[in-house]
Amino acid sequence: MRFGNKTATRRELIFYALCLIVTSFALTALLITVGAIVASGALKLNLDFLLGFPSRKAEQAGILPALLGSAYIIFLVAVVSVPIGVLSALFFEEYLRNGPIKKMLDINLKTLAGVPSIVYGLIGLQIFVRTFDLGRSILAGALTISLLILPVVVIASREAIRQVPGSFREASYALGATKFDTIWRIVIPFSLPGIITGSILALSRAIGEAAPLICLGALTYVAFIPDGLFSPFTTLPIQAFNWISRPQPEFHQNAAGAILILIILLLIVNSLGILIRLKLQKRLNLG
């Protein structure tokens, strides 16, 4: 710890001690939360649970439909929200001039990022389930979650695009490149690592979301493997929520198991993201 040149007074020491206690309290809370899940859910980490279907009996229940549902949703959300998010970030940073319109769009984006997720669920229900008549399907769920994380993707991508030095763009224009060439050959490649980091963070949020999908009417009891975009579905957080809501402690243990697998899935997605980013950065440094 840095105490400057002077020795700390008694009052300072008391304050530092208080800070330390509060910080370790927060760290302990993090440890206990994760620890409680691991302690209770680790027993559930077996193939029967992983490949089983939900059941009335807690010890026979498994999470295969929820796991596949989450995988479907994540894949679709990534495919929908990342391209749209990056393209709108490009529109903001490369095409739109500074002015009242840009300011308004900026406020709109930040406001959208603060709208509660359950409100997105209701809007998804109205747009995708009712108006477009997609039913309570994987596709409707994925589109709703895409809307939810879109502002996060856009904000992160804009940040990444702004990090590309202006001199790079000027060099490109000086060589006679058009705006499109500059975006395609300079801006996108150089901002890609940052865009990927931001998108992975947004996707991590998408994996854990349950509230909007509950609004859409994602089922809590799915005893079949989803077989396409229009299939009814469940996801890991919804399955966990369903099991927590039951009074029997055996189901609570199942919930802990489902959550543990959810956390492992989060870790896998995040490390994949880090790997891709490192690879891209390496290539950029060489070129």
Next chain:
Amino acid sequence: MWLFRKTTRKAFSALCFFSASVSILTTASIILFLFFETLEFFKEVPMTEFFLSTTWSPLFEKKEFGIWPLITGTLLTSMIALIVALPTGILISIFFSEVVDRKYRRLLKPTLELLAAIPTVVYGYFALVVLTPFMQNFLPNLQSFNALSAGIVMGLMILPTILSISDDSLQNVSHNLRLAGYALGATRLQVTFFIVVPAAGSGIFAASVLGLARAIGETMIVSIAAGQMPKLHFNPLEAVQTMTAYIAQVSLGDTPYGSLEFRTVFAVATVLFILTLILNFLALKLKISLNSV
């Protein structure tokens, strides 16, 4: 090559434009759908009942539509969350920016930010299965669904939000201000509390407003651990129902779509939306004024 044709360029910029318009369309549809359904709701239920009655029982035989129990439930849990997260977050951010060595900060801050990455069902599980039984040891009156543990755990959830924004604003305080304080003979603690913290004041306030907005909009923790009892009271040991938990409850149940009971969901969501909108605007304004200093 096709990449450099004029049509490609035109198509690309059009694509960018359409992608950006998705956000506008989203905002428009949120406002349109919420207000349309809420309008339909108010055709059947007078606004005076909605805002003045103190009983909420749309799903029961004797229907009453007073939203206050849901609002107090929401405020109770989010206030508890704020009471937990605000002092903790501010103290930790002071610790990070004023006391601790940079290398510890670089390690500790991302670790604590992991709290934001945890899915909220996990917090709900923790509140219901671990925290409530534990607190029942010394609070025998604590119900198994209660506002207290849901609020405390929600405090953990919003801690990273408050921590990182107030840390940013403390970092933004000009170093010259600190040096001026020391030049006047102030001690380290005096500089921290009488110069740095007041200078970062609006940022810290923005942090708490944003934390509050997140707590009000959170669904899963309160659905799992705070119960489904829309009753007007301020007892943290008892069950409550928040606005978000009510929406989730109706969505999970078998209320037919298009019925008056289902429309209540949109009326509640409109109140929730407006409340969080106001808080987010306030935070945005505070942060803008901070950046211009």
